[in-house]
Amino acid sequence: MTSKFFVPRADRRLGGRYELIECLGDGSYGWVWRAQRLTDGAIVAVKIPKAQGKRNEELAEGSPLIEQLPHPCVVDVYWMGRVPPEREWYVIEMEYFPSITLAQLLDKGEEGFVASYDKLLGVFEQVLEGCAHLHRLGMSHGDIKPQNILVSADRAKLTDFGSSVLPEDMYARTRENGGTILYSAPESVGATMLSKNRTSGFLCDVYSLGVLLYHLVTARLPHDTLSQVARHVPFPRAREVNSSVSQPLDDYIDRCLKLAPEERWPNIDAMLDAFRAVRRAQLQFTPTRMLAIPQALREDWSTQAVRLVEAGDYRDAELVARAEFESTRDAQAFLLMVQASYQEGRYFDCIRDLEARPDVVDSPTSTGAELRRLALSTYLEVGQVDRARVFVARCLAETPDAPDLLLKHASILALDAKYEDAAEQLMDLNRRIPGKPAILRRLVAVFEQLRDTGKAAAFLRAYQKAAPDDPWAASKAEHFRALGLA
Ligand SMILES: Nc1ncnc2c1ncn2[C@@H]1O[C@H](COP(=O)(O)OP(=O)(O)O)[C@@H](O)[C@H]1O
Numbered sequence: 001m002t003s004k005f006f007v008p009r010a011d012r013r014l015g016g017r018y019e020l021i022e023c024l025g026d027g028s029y030g031w032v033w034r035a036q037r038l039t040d041g042a043i044v045a046v047k048i049p050k051a052q053g054k055r056n057e058e059l060a061e062g063s064p065l066i067e068q069l070p071h072p073c074v075v076d077v078y079w080m081g082r083v084p085p086e087r088e089w090y091v092i093e094m095e096y097f098p099s100i101t102l103a104q105l106l107d108k109g110e111e112g113f114v115a116s117y118d119k120l121l122g123v124f125e126q127v128l129e130g131c132a133h134l135h136r137l138g139m140s141h142g143d144i145k146p147q148n149i150l151v152s153a154d155r156a157k158l159t160d161f162g163s164s165v166l167p168e169d170m171y172a173r174t175r176e177n178g179g180t181i182l183y184s185a186p187e188s189v190g191a192t193m194l195s196k197n198r199t200s201g202f203l204c205d206v207y208s209l210g211v212l213l214y215h216l217v218t219a220r221l222p223h224d225t226l227s228q229v230a231r232h233v234p235f236p237r238a239r240e241v242n243s244s245v246s247q248p249l250d251d252y253i254d255r256c257l258k259l260a261p262e263e264r265w266p267n268i269d270a271m272l273d274a275f276r277a278v279r280r281a282q283l284q285f286t287p288t289r290m291l292a293i294p295q296a297l298r299e300d301w302s303t304q305a306v307r308l309v310e311a312g313d314y315r316d317a318e319l320v321a322r323a324e325f326e327s328t329r330d331a332q333a334f335l336l337m338v339q340a341s342y343q344e345g346r347y348f349d350c351i352r353d354l355e356a357r358p359d360v361v362d363s364p365t366s367t368g369a370e371l372r373r374l375a376l377s378t379y380l381e382v383g384q385v386d387r388a389r390v391f392v393a394r395c396l397a398e399t400p401d402a403p404d405l406l407l408k409h410a411s412i413l414a415l416d417a418k419y420e421d422a423a424e425q426l427m428d429l430n431r432r433i434p435g436k437p438a439i440l441r442r443l444v445a446v447f448e449q450l451r452d453t454g455k456a457a458a459f460l461r462a463y464q465k466a467a468p469d470d471p472w473a474a475s476k477a478e479h480f481r482a483l484g485l486a
Pocket residue numbers: 024025026027028029030031032045047075094095096097098099101147148150159160161162178
């Protein structure tokens with residue numbers, strides 16, 4: 001029988017075996033409930049696969065784990081089968097692990113978490129250990145991604161063995177990856193049954209682990225679409241996205257993400273070995289960079305930093321300011337350091353620094369205020385609108401009339417699709433400081449969104465007076481003329 005939705009009975013019993021307490025997760029393939037096992041009162045997690053119509057063998061997940069001693073980094077599996085006495089529902093009974101998924105943790109942008117290599121690499125090492133355990137049992141995981149990693153205060157565990165395969169049942173089990181394929185190895189996406197047979201699930205896991213680590217340290221993924229994954233289109237190295245990634249960590253990630261499986265790390269034990277050294281190197285990385293500045297050569301740090309900024313040498317300016325900040329905790333040095341990396345377009349470095357020092361960013365001084373404005377600009381640059389909204393509100397509370405803030409506020413309103421409010425804000429600004437191209441150009445865009453093409457065309461004419469040679473405006477004007485509006 002196939003049942004599309006699982007609805008608990010009024011008495012919350014599932015067969016004679018469980019009392020359901022709380023739904024913990026609705027994945028692509030199953031519902032997971034916290035439940036009490038009636039025989040002994042133990043609290044367990046019960047996964048109820050959605051495809052109940054399939055054969056029991058196809059619904060089984062992680063069966064090799066049942067006879068094994070539990071591993072701290074893998075959710076333990078206790079039992080699976082159709083729940084007696086009715087034997088209607090097939091379930092997988094597992095260890096209940098109070099946690100949130102790594103995906104949720106990353107989404108929340110958890111203060112401090114994404115800014116701390118120690119924590120990020122600590123979680124990754126546990127995922128590696130969990131994966132090593134599975135591989136030793138002859139199972140590949142098949143779907144390593146943040147949604148399938150459960151995290152509590154100091155422990156990470158792999159869950160969801162629904163894509164996991166033993167080499168001998170490559171043919172028996174195929175499950176498309178639910179949700180995202182962006183962590184999958186190129187050879188595993190769109191692979192036919194035949195080529196799948198020749199694909200090593202273990203080396204696919206190695207690739208997914210590389211994507212996971214890349215995500216953890218850069219806050220982005222190597223690829224954004226299935227087709228990019230499948231074609232393995234070139235992507236920037238982790239270190240190019242985030243310059244605080246050390247060379248050993250960058251090389252380590254790169255080796256996971258090789259197109260040719262045989263060029264990747266050969267197995268998880270080799271990965272674990274190498275990772276311990278890479279982790280140590282990464283944690284020592286920033287201090288080494290600071291020591292690179294010869295003490296004897298140092299003129300007054302701020303003169304030196306300002307001179308470097310003027311010469312466009314933002315990288316060295318940042319290092320000088322960082323060294324000063326590390327030794328004196330001077331807020332002005334911190335500001336200069338973040339400004340320098342902003343100028344160079346290294347926005348993730350800015351965010352990492354800003355989020356590491358909320359005390360400096362929150363301080364009620366003029367330097368604090370400048371840092372908050374810088375934070376606003378940075379979050380807008382990387383499209384973190386939630387964080388930008390927080391900072392624009394804080395900055396506006398301090399200086400309610402600042403035109404650049406109002407302009408940014410209008411942009412956030414537009415990003416939130418609040419075009420009426422954005423238009424009002426921009427018109428206000430335009431009355432106060434008329435003829436500013438930056439304002440007029442946004443007015444054109446906002447009125448286009450509001451489908452008020454008459455006003456959009458009028459502001460375009462004003463824009464063209466203020467900025468006569470902009471090809472964008474010329475082509476817009478052409479477009480409006482075609483609509484009979486100019
Ligand atoms: N053992 C567990 N303890 C607590 N929560 C869990 C457990 N296993 C899974 N979950 C939660 O349920 C969600 C879905 O489980 P998962 O096995 O990944 O299902 P699917 O196969 O549908 O992706 C997980 O993302 C997680 O939030």
